[in-house]
Amino acid sequence: MLDRFKVPKEDQIxxxxxxxxxxxxxxxxxxxxxxxxxxxxxxxxxxxxxRGIETHGVSNKMADYVRMYTSNEINPRPEWRIVRESPxxxxxxxxxxxxxxxxNKAMSLAIEKARSVGVGIVTIYNSAHLGAVGHFxxxxxxxxxxxxxxxxxxxxxxxxYGAVPRLGTNPxxxxxxxxxxxxxxxxxxxxxxxxxxxxxAARVGADLLPGWVASKDGTPIMENAPVxxxxxxxxxxxxxxxxxxxxxxxxxxxxxxxxxxxLSGVLPNMVDPSAKARHYFAAYDIAxxxxxxxxxxxxxxxxxxxxxxxxxPGHDRVLYPGLSESEDEQERRANGIPLHxxxxxxxxxxTGKLLVPRLVRM
Amino acid sequence: MLDRFKVPKEDQIxxxxxxxxxxxxxxxxxxxxxxxxxxxxxxxxxxxxxRGIETHGVSNKMADYVRMYTSNEINPRPEWRIVRESPxxxxxxxxxxxxxxxxNKAMSLAIEKARSVGVGIVTIYNSAHLGAVGHFxxxxxxxxxxxxxxxxxxxxxxxxYGAVPRLGTNPxxxxxxxxxxxxxxxxxxxxxxxxxxxxxAARVGADLLPGWVASKDGTPIMENAPVxxxxxxxxxxxxxxxxxxxxxxxxxxxxxxxxxxxLSGVLPNMVDPSAKARHYFAAYDIAxxxxxxxxxxxxxxxxxxxxxxxxxPGHDRVLYPGLSESEDEQERRANGIPLHxxxxxxxxxxTGKLLVPRLVRM
Numbered sequence: 101m102l103d104r105f106k107v108p109k110e111d112q113i114x115x116x117x118x119x120x121x122x123x124x125x126x127x128x129x130x131x132x133x134x135x136x137x138x139x140x141x142x143x144x145x146x147x148x149x150x151r152g153i154e155t156h157g158v159s160n161k162m163a164d165y166v167r168m169y170t171s172n173e174i175n176p177r178p179e180w181r182i183v184r185e186s187p188x189x190x191x192x193x194x195x196x197x198x199x200x201x202x203x204n205k206a207m208s209l210a211i212e213k214a215r216s217v218g219v220g221i222v223t224i225y226n227s228a229h230l231g232a233v234g235h236f237x238x239x240x241x242x243x244x245x246x247x248x249x250x251x252x253x254x255x256x257x258x259x260x261y262g263a264v265p266r267l268g269t270n271p272x273x274x275x276x277x278x279x280x281x282x283x284x285x286x287x288x289x290x291x292x293x294x295x296x297x298x299x300x301a302a303r304v305g306a307d308l309l310p311g312w313v314a315s316k317d318g319t320p321i322m323e324n325a326p327v328x329x330x331x332x333x334x335x336x337x338x339x340x341x342x343x344x345x346x347x348x349x350x351x352x353x354x355x356x357x358x359x360x361x362x363l364s365g366v367l368p369n370m371v372d373p374s375a376k377a378r379h380y381f382a383a384y385d386i387a388x389x390x391x392x393x394x395x396x397x398x399x400x401x402x403x404x405x406x407x408x409x410x411x412x413p414g415h416d417r418v419l420y421p422g423l424s425e426s427e428d429e430q431e432r433r434a435n436g437i438p439l440h441x442x443x444x445x446x447x448x449x450x451t452g453k454l455l456v457p458r459l460v461r462m
Numbered sequence: 463m464l465d466r467f468k469v470p471k472e473d474q475i476x477x478x479x480x481x482x483x484x485x486x487x488x489x490x491x492x493x494x495x496x497x498x499x500x501x502x503x504x505x506x507x508x509x510x511x512x513r514g515i516e517t518h519g520v521s522n523k524m525a526d527y528v529r530m531y532t533s534n535e536i537n538p539r540p541e542w543r544i545v546r547e548s549p550x551x552x553x554x555x556x557x558x559x560x561x562x563x564x565x566n567k568a569m570s571l572a573i574e575k576a577r578s579v580g581v582g583i584v585t586i587y588n589s590a591h592l593g594a595v596g597h598f599x600x601x602x603x604x605x606x607x608x609x610x611x612x613x614x615x616x617x618x619x620x621x622x623y624g625a626v627p628r629l630g631t632n633p634x635x636x637x638x639x640x641x642x643x644x645x646x647x648x649x650x651x652x653x654x655x656x657x658x659x660x661x662x663a664a665r666v667g668a669d670l671l672p673g674w675v676a677s678k679d680g681t682p683i684m685e686n687a688p689v690x691x692x693x694x695x696x697x698x699x700x701x702x703x704x705x706x707x708x709x710x711x712x713x714x715x716x717x718x719x720x721x722x723x724x725l726s727g728v729l730p731n732m733v734d735p736s737a738k739a740r741h742y743f744a745a746y747d748i749a750x751x752x753x754x755x756x757x758x759x760x761x762x763x764x765x766x767x768x769x770x771x772x773x774x775p776g777h778d779r780v781l782y783p784g785l786s787e788s789e790d791e792q793e794r795r796a797n798g799i800p801l802h803x804x805x806x807x808x809x810x811x812x813t814g815k816l817l818v819p820r821l822v823r824m
Contacts, residue, residue, distance in 0.1 A: 186580030186750040188550045217579045218548030223751065246720060259768055261777040266768055274717045276724060284720065286713035292706075309705050318774025338700065338707045343671050344654075345700045345711075351648035351783045352714065355636045358608060358646065362638060362760055365752025371763045388548040389585065390727025398724055401733045406621055406628055412680025415623040421713045 107154065107440045108304060114436035115444065119460035121146045123447060124158060126456035131169035132176030137201045141165075144200040144231040149437045152428035153287075155296035156232035159443045164229070165198065166450065174198050174228045180205070184365075188217045191364055192224040199230030199251060199379055207236045210383040211243050218388035224379040225364035229253065234287030234422075236381060237275035241283050244392050246384040247275045252360040253377035255369045256335045257291045257353060260346045263318030265334045266370040269295045270356035275422070277386075279396035281403040285422030290353035292336045292346075302327040303440065311340025356380070436462035469516065469802045470666060476798030477806065481822035483508045485809060486520060488818035493531035494538030499563045503527075506562040506593040511799045514790035515649075517658035518594035521805045526591070527560065528812065536560050536590045542567070546727075550579045553726055554586040561592030561613065561741055569598045572745040573605050580750035586741040587726035591615065596649030596784075598743060599637035603645050606754050608746040609637045612718040615739035617731045618697045619653045619715060622708045625680030627696045628732040631657045632718035637784070639748075641758035643765040647784030652715035654698045654708075664689040665802065673702025718742070798824035 121142050128138035149157030168174045178197025182190050190209055194202050206222045213220025230236075230251040240247025254268035271294070273287035289295070293312045301308065310322040313333045320341050321333070338349025360380040361368045369375050386395045409418040432438075439447075444459055451458040483504050490500035511519030530536045540559025544552050552571055556564050568584045575582025592598075592613040602609025616630035633656070635649035651657070655674045663670065672684040675695045682703050683695070700711025722742040723730045731737050748757045771780040794800075801809075806821055813820040 184751060186747075187578075189580035189746075189750045191751050216549075218551035219581055219583050221581050221746065246725065258774075259771060259780050259782070261773050262768075262771040262780040263774045264771050266771060274720055276720045284716060286716055288710045288713055311706055314774070318772075319776075338710050340706065344673055344702065344706060347781075347783070348650045348700050348711075349707075351650055354646060354648055354783055357764070358636055358638045362757060362764075363608065363746060363748075363751045365756055365760070367760055368764050370767045371760075384551075384583065384725060385548075386725075388551045389546060389553050389725045394727055395724060398727070398729055398733075402719070402724075402730050405732045406624075409621055409624040409626050409628060410680075411623050412620075412625045412676070414681075418621050418624040419709075420621070421709070421716055 106304070107438055111440050111442075112438035113441050113444045114438055114462040115459045116436050116462050117146055117150055117433060119457070120149065120158065120437055122457050123451055123459055124162065127162070127166065127450065127454060130454045130456060131166065133201065134177065140204045141198065141200045144203070144235050146437075147235055148232045149439075150429045150432045151425040152432070153232050153234075153425065155294050155300055157437075158447075159440060160296045160299055161229070161231065163446065168198075168228065178202065180224075188213050188219055189221045190223075192222060194224045194227030194376070196226060196228065196376060198228045199224070199377055202227055203230055203236045203249070203379065203381070204239065206379065206381045207239045207247065207249070207383065210381045211240055211245060214245055214383040214385040214388070218385050220383045221363075222381040223360060223364040225361075225366045225376065227377045227379060229377060230379050232287060233271050234273040234275060234285050237273040237287070238283070238285055240383040241275035241277045241285070243383075244277060244386055246386060248380070248382040249273050250356040250360050250380045251377060252357050252368065254295070255373060256295055258314055258318055258334045258336055260337065260342050260350045261318075267337075267350075267353045267357065268369065269335070270353040270360075272352065272356050276399060277396055278399035278403055281400050281407070282423055282426035284399065284403060284420060285425065287421075288338075290338055290349055290356060292338055292340050292349065295335065298327050298335075303442075311336060311344060468666070469800055473802050473804075474800035475803050475806045476800055476824040477821045478798045478824050479508055479512055479795060481819070482511065482520065482799060484819050485813055485821055486524065489524070489528065489812065489816060492816045492818060493528065495563065496539065502566045503560065503562045506565070506597050508799075509597055510594045511801075512791045512794045513787040514794070515594050515596075515787065517656050517662055519799075520809075521802060522658045522661055523591070523593065525808065530560075530590065540564065542586075550575050550581055551583045552585075554584065556586045556589030556738070558588060558590065558738060560590045561586070561739055564589055565592055565598045565611070565741065565743070566601065568741065568743045569601045569609065569611070569745065572743045573602055573607060576602075576607055576745040576747040576750070580747050582745045583725075584743045585722060585726040587723075587728045587738065589739045589741060591739060592741050594649060595633045596635040596637060596647050599635040599649070600645070600647055602745040603637035603639045603647070605745075606639065606748055608748060610742070610744040611635050612722050612742045613739060614719050614722040614730065616657070617735060618657060620676055620680055620696045620698055622699065622704050622712045623680075629699075629712075629715045629719065630731065631697070632715040632722075634714065634718050638761060639758055640761035640765055643762050643769070644785055644788035646761065646765060646782060647787065649783075650700075652700055652711055652718060654700055654702050654711065657697065660689050660697075665804075673698060673706060
């Protein structure tokens with residue numbers, strides 16, 4: 101993540117991951133979730149915070165989830181069901197359940213199918229926010245599989261040349277296990293900048309860069325500028341302008357719309373604005389393609405080559421997707437998760453009201 | 463495709479697609495291919511030209527293929543074989559066969575598996591250039607499936623912050639059938655600009671735009687500039703710079719490397735520069751997810767919504783991936799394919815030498 105998005109040091113309070121996990125789990129249980137679901141949901145959020153993905157950790161998402169459960173916009177006890185199934189595929193009606201809860205179940209089903217026929221694909225419709233899609237790809241990677249996951253929801257992103265937003269930020273991810281190297285985990289919104297990053301930038305007072313958003317008439321804003329007020333801008337696909345490749349970002353957004361929405365058999369938000377979130381999960385059983393040892397050895401050689409690539413002038417090193425996040429995770433497991441003091445105050449207020457464990461400062 | 467890449471009108475000669483197909487098929491047969499393979503290979507190239515994908519049509523690729531067959535760098539009669547298989551997956555050793563020939567067979571196998579278990583995934587290693595990857599995604603779409611295809615080969619693209627190229631242009635594609643609307647077909651290199659586009663730009667004398675390539679030390683060139691001499695630049699991932707999202711382009715390139723290379727059980731070119739091309743094919747049987755009628759109706763509503771989106775100032779209309787290519791195809795089927803006169807001269811020379819049908823001007 102670019103430095104501009106990080107919580108300034110003077111505003112940080114370090115919280116142990118165990119404490120954060122305990123509080124979030126307890127809050128979810130107060131929202132009506134079963135214990136296992138509450139713990140799974142907390143794992144999605146806390147893992148994002150551990151890995152430095154603040155956009156999808158508790159800071160940006162917890163208040164939303166509490167609001168949606170409290171208003172009954174989402175269902176704490178979804179009776180999800182498989183509506184169509186084949187040996188390698190399944191489609192699930194999520195019964196308005198939050199994606200961070202249902203995702204674990206869907207990827208488990210994809211993994212089970214992959215063990216049986218080599219690959220498993222599961223889609224969900226009628227659900228809500230999925231959190232960091234990389235989380236579920238990693239669930240497959242931890243089982244000796246290549247995992248992919250994507251989600252489609254919302255209407256914030258302009259198609260190239262368009263003046264009216266038609267797509268969600270539609271993130272997609274892939275994870276693959278390695279041997280000695282940290283695993284590869286790529287997880288990116290197909291918008292120029294993730295929706296949550298705009299809120300994070302507003303919170304830390306950071307400017308946006310050229311090509312990240314467009315004015316309301318669809319014209320890309322090509323200068324450094326503060327985050328406009330909500331409703332005063334539209335978001336752009338990866339690339340920003342056609343010349344810089346926005347048609348590719350738009351295409352990747354459509355790829356997610358096909359995999360998550362069309363393969364769920366439902367309509368996207370651009371046709372039905374009230375449509376709930378759609379998700380896509382894929383598990384590829386590595387053993388169906390090659391020996392797992394061979395795969396992880398090949399991965400190690402590839403990832404080491406990337407990591408040891410000579411950097412361009414002005415840069416310290418070359419990363420691969422997932423490397424710095426693995427380093428963050430090690431550091432934060434030891435030293436705690438740096439939350440913005442306003443976030444900690446929000447937690448203190450809520451845990452006080454709900455009579456559940458408050459956050460423990462490190 | 464941006465106007466700067468198009469063949470200038472004064473240099474165009476229009477050739478009928480039937481004539482181009484006949485000459486290319488005959489040339490391939492002279493290279494030692496069996497008749498059906500020669501016709502399949504011609505179909506990949508001519509379809510690209512019909513759809514306005516000059517980068518992957520005869521202009522940029524035919525001379526390469528002839529050179530590679532003539533030098534025995536690729537095998538005109540590959541004895542390809544399945545080295546590992548499960549109900550939903552297969553890995554193929556391509557025996558140095560050209561991808562444009564093997565691709566059809568691999569996607570047919572993926573389609574067959576998808577009919578049986580809902581989804582089919584096939585990878586190929588030890589192969590050569592695959593042509594327009596969208597061609598094979600469309601093969602699945604024409605069978606009532608969602609198709610995906612990607613290919614990994616070469617060492618032209620820098621990882622973000624890197625000074626040494628590590629990836630190929632690693633294109634990926636997805637196709638999905640619609641009802642009344644032309645199908646969605648997204649096909650894009652994960653580099654800022656396709657490798658063939660640089661050659662095309664050099665041929666038509668077009669400048670490169672900022673963020674498309676880097677100087678040899680890895681620093682992105684951020685001004686309009688002529689195409690540098692080969693060896694004097696490196697290519698960048700989609701996004702160009704980190705601030706404009708090159709880490710996402712780099713990640714999508716790695717996604718293709720995982721799917722095509724790692725799931726073939728072999729090493730990428732960054733570790734083994736001599737490694738032949740690796741390909742990835744996926745077919746999702748729509749009927750395993752939802753009724754095909756429902757799917758195509760949903761597609762129509764989505765694609766019509768995109769097509770009818772109000773454009774931003776300065777633009778005529780909003781496209782979706784595959785729309786302008788479908789329009790080009792209609793026009794070119796009627797009026798012929800506009801080839802650069804130098805390309806036609808090259809064909810005349812070769813067809814004369816090989817004693818096969820020459821191109822017929824329209």
